[in-house]
Amino acid sequence: MYRITEKRSLNPTVTLMEIEAPYVAASARPGQFVILRVDDEGERIPLTVAGYDREKGTVRIIFQIVGATTSALNRKNVGDTLSDFAGPLGKPTEVEGLRKVCVVGGGVGCAIALPIAEELHRLGCEVHTVIGFRSKDLLILEKEFAAVSDRLAVMTDDGSAGRQGVVTVPLGEWLAAGENYDEIITIGPLIMMKFVVAAAKPFGVPTVVSMNPIMIDGTGMCGGCRLTVGGETKFACVDGPDFDGYLIDFDEAMSRSTMYRDFEAVRREEECNLFRGNK
Amino acid sequence: MPNMSQKKNPMPVQDPLIRARNFEEVALGYAEDTALDEAARCLNCKNMPCVSGCPVNIRIPAFIEKVREGDFEGAYKIITESSSLPAVCGRVCPQETQCEFKCVRGIKGEPVGIGRLERFVADWHNEHVSAAPERPAPNGHRVAVVGSGPSGLSCAGDLAKRGYAVTVFEALHVAGGVLMYGIPEFRLPKKIVRREIETLRGLGVDFETNVIIGKTLTVDQLFDMGFEAVFIGSGAGLPRFMGIPGEALKGVYSANEYLTRSNLMGAYREGSATPILRAKRVAVVGGGNVAMDAARTALRLGAEKVYIVYRRSMDELPARREEVEHAMEEGIDFRLLTNPVRILGYQNENDRRDPKNGFVTGIECVRMELGEPDASGRRSPVEIPDSAFTLDVDAVVMAIGTSPNPLIKSTTAGLDVNRRGGIVVEEATGLTSKPGVYAGGDAVTGAATVILAMGAGKTAAAAIHASLSNNA
Numbered sequence: 001m002y003r004i005t006e007k008r009s010l011n012p013t014v015t016l017m018e019i020e021a022p023y024v025a026a027s028a029r030p031g032q033f034v035i036l037r038v039d040d041e042g043e044r045i046p047l048t049v050a051g052y053d054r055e056k057g058t059v060r061i062i063f064q065i066v067g068a069t070t071s072a073l074n075r076k077n078v079g080d081t082l083s084d085f086a087g088p089l090g091k092p093t094e095v096e097g098l099r100k101v102c103v104v105g106g107g108v109g110c111a112i113a114l115p116i117a118e119e120l121h122r123l124g125c126e127v128h129t130v131i132g133f134r135s136k137d138l139l140i141l142e143k144e145f146a147a148v149s150d151r152l153a154v155m156t157d158d159g160s161a162g163r164q165g166v167v168t169v170p171l172g173e174w175l176a177a178g179e180n181y182d183e184i185i186t187i188g189p190l191i192m193m194k195f196v197v198a199a200a201k202p203f204g205v206p207t208v209v210s211m212n213p214i215m216i217d218g219t220g221m222c223g224g225c226r227l228t229v230g231g232e233t234k235f236a237c238v239d240g241p242d243f244d245g246y247l248i249d250f251d252e253a254m255s256r257s258t259m260y261r262d263f264e265a266v267r268r269e270e271e272c273n274l275f276r277g278n279k
Numbered sequence: 280m281p282n283m284s285q286k287k288n289p290m291p292v293q294d295p296l297i298r299a300r301n302f303e304e305v306a307l308g309y310a311e312d313t314a315l316d317e318a319a320r321c322l323n324c325k326n327m328p329c330v331s332g333c334p335v336n337i338r339i340p341a342f343i344e345k346v347r348e349g350d351f352e353g354a355y356k357i358i359t360e361s362s363s364l365p366a367v368c369g370r371v372c373p374q375e376t377q378c379e380f381k382c383v384r385g386i387k388g389e390p391v392g393i394g395r396l397e398r399f400v401a402d403w404h405n406e407h408v409s410a411a412p413e414r415p416a417p418n419g420h421r422v423a424v425v426g427s428g429p430s431g432l433s434c435a436g437d438l439a440k441r442g443y444a445v446t447v448f449e450a451l452h453v454a455g456g457v458l459m460y461g462i463p464e465f466r467l468p469k470k471i472v473r474r475e476i477e478t479l480r481g482l483g484v485d486f487e488t489n490v491i492i493g494k495t496l497t498v499d500q501l502f503d504m505g506f507e508a509v510f511i512g513s514g515a516g517l518p519r520f521m522g523i524p525g526e527a528l529k530g531v532y533s534a535n536e537y538l539t540r541s542n543l544m545g546a547y548r549e550g551s552a553t554p555i556l557r558a559k560r561v562a563v564v565g566g567g568n569v570a571m572d573a574a575r576t577a578l579r580l581g582a583e584k585v586y587i588v589y590r591r592s593m594d595e596l597p598a599r600r601e602e603v604e605h606a607m608e609e610g611i612d613f614r615l616l617t618n619p620v621r622i623l624g625y626q627n628e629n630d631r632r633d634p635k636n637g638f639v640t641g642i643e644c645v646r647m648e649l650g651e652p653d654a655s656g657r658r659s660p661v662e663i664p665d666s667a668f669t670l671d672v673d674a675v676v677m678a679i680g681t682s683p684n685p686l687i688k689s690t691t692a693g694l695d696v697n698r699r700g701g702i703v704v705e706e707a708t709g710l711t712s713k714p715g716v717y718a719g720g721d722a723v724t725g726a727a728t729v730i731l732a733m734g735a736g737k738t739a740a741a742a743i744h745a746s747l748s749n750n751a
Contacts, residue, residue, distance in 0.1 A: 023495045037452060043544060043552040044452070069552065084452040086489035216544065216553075219450045219491055220684045221460075222536035223518035228527055233520055238685060252527045255637035259529040262634075263554035 001081035002036075005058055010140040013065050014108050015074050016050070021085045022057035024049075030115040031093030031210065031242055034059065035218040037084040038072045045069050046215050048112040048187075048241070049088060059085070062111030062140075068267040089218045090241045093185065093208070095119050100126040102174065102181045102205075103149075104167050104196050106188025107133060112210060113187045114141050114148075121148035128174060128181070129153070132167035132192070136160035167192060168199040175203045183208060186245065190254045197245035207245035211236045213256060228252055282319035285388025290395055295608035299578050302464045302547055305605060306370070309392075314399040318346035320391045324383055329393060332381035334734030335433070337361040339378055339393055346396055355404040358397060363436030363479065364429065364733065366405060366471045367458060369398025372730045373599050405474055411481040418442035420747045423506040425492040425687070428456020429729040430512035430720030432479060433736030434743075439482040441744055446506070447484060450491040451543065456514055457721075458729070460543035461535070463572050465579065466602075469542075493686035498694070498716060508715050508743045511702060512736060515721035516684025520677055521564070525622030530556055530639035534565070534573045534678035541576050555580065558674030562586045562642045564619055565678030566595070567726075571602040573676045574611045585611050586670055590618040590647050590660045616647040616660065620667065622675055641669045680726050691716075701725055709739030717743060 006018035024034060033048045051060035065074050076082065093116050101120050105113035110131045120127050129149040133139045134157045146152050153170035154162030163169070171184070186196040187210040200207040213236050215225040220238040227234050230247035234240065291307040292298070298305050309317065321343040329339045338357050345354035358365045374380075374394035382390030420443050424431045427449040435445045453459055458472045480486065490496060492513070501509050518533030520526050537555070540546040544553035561577040563570050566589035577585045587606070589596060592615050596603060607613065623641040627633035646666035649658040683700035695703045695712035702711055702718040709717040719735025721727060 023490060027495060041545075041552055084489050086450065086452070086491060087495065089491065089494055216536060216539050217451060217460075219494075220517050220686060221514075222539050223520070223533035224536045226520075226527065233522075233526070235517060238517070249527075256527060256529060258634075258637075259556075260554040267552070267554075 001083060002085040003081050004076055004078050005056075007076075007078050010062065011138050013138065014062060014111070014140055015065065016060065016062045016111075017073075017076075018053075018058045018060050019082065019085055020057060021059050021087075024059050024085065024087045025052045025054055025057045028052045028059060028088040029092035030095070030119045031112075032088035032090050033212075033218070033241060034061070034085055034087030035089065035215070036061075036073075036082055036086070038069060038076065039083050042072065042083065043069055044084070044216055044218070046089070046212065046218055046237075048210070048212065049115070050111045051115050059087075062108065064108040067264050068270070071268070086218070089237060091239075093119075093210070093242050095123060095125070098123075098125050098182045100128075100179075100181050102128045102130070102171060102179070102184045104130045104171055104184060104186040104188070105132070106167055106186075106192040107138065108140075109188030109192075109210070110141055110145070113185070114144055116185055116187075117145060118148050126150050128179065130155065130167045130170050132156070132188070133161070134158070166195070168195050171196065172199050175199070175205065181205050186210070190250055190257065193245060194250040197248075197250075201246065208242050209245040209248060211241050211243060211248070211253065213253060214259060280319075281322055282316060284320065287320075287389040287392040288313045288317045288395070290392075292605075295605075295610075298465065299575075299609040302579055304468050305465050308402055309395055309399040311403075314346055314396060315349065317392050317396055318343045320384060321347070322383060328381040328383065329378040329391075332378040333361075334377065334730045335361045335737050337378075337397075342400065343391070343393070343396060346400060351400055351403040352408060354400045355408075358400060361737075362733065363433045364475045365397055366401035367429070367467060367475060368730055368733070369394055369396075369401050370467050370471075371462060371728075373728060375600060377730070405471070412478060414481070414483050415440055415442045417444060417483075418748075420444065421446070421506050422743060422747075423448065423501045423509045424512065425498075425509065426450075426456055426512040426514055426720075426722070427454035427476070427486060428458065428512055428514050428720060428732065430732035430736035430739075431456065431510065432476070433733035434510045434512060434717075434719070434740045435484045435736075436479050436482065437737055437740035438743065439479065439484045441740075443744075443747075445484045447486045448490040448492050448496070449486060449488045450513075452488050453543070454486045454488060456512075460539045461569070461572070463538065463542055463576050464547075465575065466572065491686065493688075493690045498687065498691045498713070502715065507747055508717065510709070510736070510739050510743065511687060511711070511716065511718040511722055512720045512732065513684055513687055513722045515681035515726045516700075517682050518677065519680045519682060521619065521679065523619060523621055525624055525639070526677070528622055528624040528639045529637050530558065530674040531622060532556075532674065532676045534563070534569045534676050535681065537573050537676045538569070538576060541580065547576070547580055556674050557581050558672070560584045560670075560672040561674045561676065562588050562619075562670055562672045563676045563678055564588045565680075566591065567597045567678060567680075568599055568602055569726075570678035571598045571606050573678050575606055575609060577674070577676065578609055578611065584672075586672070587611055587613045588617050588619060588642070588644060588670075589613070589615050591657070592616055592649060595657055614644070614670070616649070617644045618647050618660065618662065619644050619675075623669065639673055639675055641671045642675055643667055643669045681721075683722060683725065687722075699725060707738070708742035709735055710742060
């Protein structure tokens with residue numbers, strides 16, 4: 001069992017938790033993920049590691065409450081336990097040798113982008129960051145990004161915080177102004193990452209995307225997380241989750257991500273009713 | 280007087296039409312009087328050909344003699360001298376190509392039902408004896424086992440019986456490996472697997488779930504933690520796909536994923552938290568035991584029509600005969616000498632948001648005929664020109680094998696693998712190229728059977744014992 005040692009609401013739909021998992025905390029690196037189950041009947045869901053404290057033996061996760069499982073997770077409190085927490089899985093993000101990077105995060109993807117930005121900053125890399133959200137209410141981690149970024153742009157769809165517009169606006173401006181990045185690292189909704197890649201392409205800047213497809217085991221057994229990368233089948237859990245954004249078939253990945261949409265909708269509804277019933 | 284009936288006592292089974300709609304066990308097991316009658320068919324041959332057909336060399340005539348005497352617990356003790364998982368093997372071993380293949384009674388008539396008797400003995404024990412096995416005195420040595428499937432459990436069991444402190448590391452949230460995630464409930468009830476694992480716990484074996492060796496901990500770290508030897512039984516790995524168009528459509532599964540969702544995650548149960556597509560028409564591509572399991576699972580998940588699509592003929596079908604017969608009785612439609620070339624999907628050109636977009640609608644196949652034998656001696660299938668046709672389906676399950684998992688290899692210096700990615704071992708001992716590290720099962724051989732994996736675990740346990748007791 002894995003105890004929750006801290007819980008904090010970052011915004012109405014995004015929660016941060018610290019989980020006691022000494023093995024995972026000892027070996028996790030930015031860009032890797034864990035698979036967890038909330039309880040004995042629960043499904044296995046992948047969540048990217050948002051931080052770790054090797055001394056305390058805790059791992060930080062930040063998740064958006066989108067479905068039945070994340071709702072159930074969000075009902076757990078400090079002192080409660082999760083039945084399973086396995087990892088770290090996937091390959092860490094490659095940060096060695098980079099001198100100037102633009103990190104582009106969208107929504108809850110910013111939670112995963114932060115440890116990468118922090119690691120780059122720690123290694124002495126110049127970090128430019130764009131973070132985007134739907135509105136001010138959903139804005140998270142702005143201070144944390146500011147602390148490690150040499151340049152930071154905050155974007156919202158409705159202009160309620162930062163500038164109004166999508167993340168590719170400042171990215172495009174910076175690229176056009178001659179910022180010569182070694183790499184762009186982007187994490188967020190598939191559609192956003194697709195457009196970040198499209199914005200980077202004319203400038204030929206290598207762009208790494210972090211993929212988060214549906215998976216079961218996360219260890220290279222089920223094949224559910226397969227993606228087409230440069231015409232080849234790759235498995236996000238063992239070959240990724242980071243891939244060369246120029247080679248990803250985003251349309252296919254977006255289609256596959258909706259495989260269980262109907263099931264999710266029903267389960268979410270049931271979960272909400274159950275919760276109401278308990279009250 | 281031996282019972283000279285030429286026929287085995289038939290195995291009572293659930294009616295095919297009823298069982299095709301439930302997940303209860305298909306075969307119901309012998310009753311006591313049937314077991315006594317079947318045991319009396321054994322001639323107790325001096326040279327015991329059956330034993331040489333068993334990968335773990337169970338003393339078969341000896342246990343059958345105990346059954347004949349009505350000493351079922353005595354029979355159980357004899358089986359467990361050699362096998363750590365009798366209730367499992369009695370159900371899933373391919374006896375027809377192993378012990379029973381060598382049985383003298385099979386020359387004229389049917390062999391003795393050795394597998395059925397093994398299952399009877401194990402079930403009798405599990406039902407009537409609750410005493411925990413005696414825990415051997417510790418010998419002070421520690422061994423790590425990676426993976427809790429058949430090879431790992433067998434290795435752990437044999438070492439624990441010799442007094443070793445064994446820790447089994449399992450990547451998933453439950454122990455049992457393929458016995459839990461792969462083989463369906465209707466062929467191997469999960470409570471039987473759990474019971475066998477409890478027996479090993481009783482022997483002192485420690486299980487640590489949610490630990491992925493190669494990620495959470497490395498093999499080298501296991502030695503740093505004080506383990507003196509490591510056995511790798513991490514199983515088969517990444518599922519293979521055919522590389523044909525349409526394999527990324529929604530509704531295309533690997534057999535691993537399909538079976539894992541249903542078996543391990545319980546997606547077949549109403550109200551399960553894990554989803555699985557409840558397809559009405561399903562094509563399963565492949566001809567092995569895994570393909571049979573996937574096809575029969577699809578039926579039980581509510582499919583009205585399930586095809587097995589296999590490119591060779593019935594003679595080459597690699598699945599156990601009994602599984603094929605059961606599948607046919609249940610109404611699975613075998614499309615042999617048939618090879619898929621493309622999976623078709625729905626695409627509404629006028630509405631990109633149509634929720635049906637991207638889901639499977641059919642599988643296009645061509646007919647095959649058998650040509651000259653290839654290097655493996657099997658006749659290779661050749662496409663018949665202009666023979667393409669489409670099967671209308673809404674799900675496709677690819678059951679065409681796996682390739683070894685890269686996680687351990689990529690984080691363990693000095694561990695050699697072969698061209699196909701399987702770990703290279705010395706056959707007689709299971710020793711790898713890395714000192715103190717042994718391996719066995721599918722991680723070495725690629726997809727094979729439960730009992731071969733158990734045999735490999737047993738071999739490695741003996742070799743580990745020989746090595747560590749010499750260095751004591």
